[in-house]
Amino acid sequence: MGARLVREIPGEPTRIGRIVEVEAYIGEDDRASHARFGRTDRNAVMYGPPGIAYVYLVYGMYDCLNVVTEAVGFPAAVLIRAVEPIVGIDAMRRGRVDHALARRRPDGGTATQPSPRIATADLTRLADGPGKLAAAFAIGREQNGVDLCESSAGLWIEPAADDDRPVVVRATPRIGIGYAGAPWTDVPWRLIDAASPVTARARR
């Protein structure tokens, strides 16, 4: 929380965002975790070393970025749910629009497809969800398995700057995991920076 997510793509401006919302998924016992069925092709990186990106597709249309945590052999990860845009705002907007365009079906007839209506004007809504964040930072499953502790893959995480605003942590239940059942639907493993304008509309 408060750390900086950095994205470097050749020919594009650098993107930097301050992490203000995350969720933790811890072990095979956690019925909300992708590791709940044990090791599979999809979740394999969760069983590897910490500091690695785990990127997966949700609902057939959005990618989500996680950071693997814990020791080798123990599956755990932190889902990055929202960032405050700091650097590369226009590139983030472009990422959102590009994602929306890619989602459109080819127009087979005369019907006009509406242009993507992406609310890119409001900075607090540019990357305020896991799918939006991945689109804004041009992150996809190609980044699954990259080392987030070094810069060679063009995607990494840095500590907060010394003069960054301190994080005010608020913990709540995780979002969208009703299938997990009690007690997993209630454990407060979602963390929010309560002082961030990005999380001001956060549920609960």
Next chain:
DNA sequence: TCAAGGATTACCT
């Protein structure tokens, strides 16, 4: 092989 459903979002009422 098959059917079910999802760590979300945008758009509608």
Next chain:
DNA sequence: GGTAATCCTTGAA
């Protein structure tokens, strides 16, 4: 506040 969109992964057959 409700729900469609959309593709993969998963467990079961």
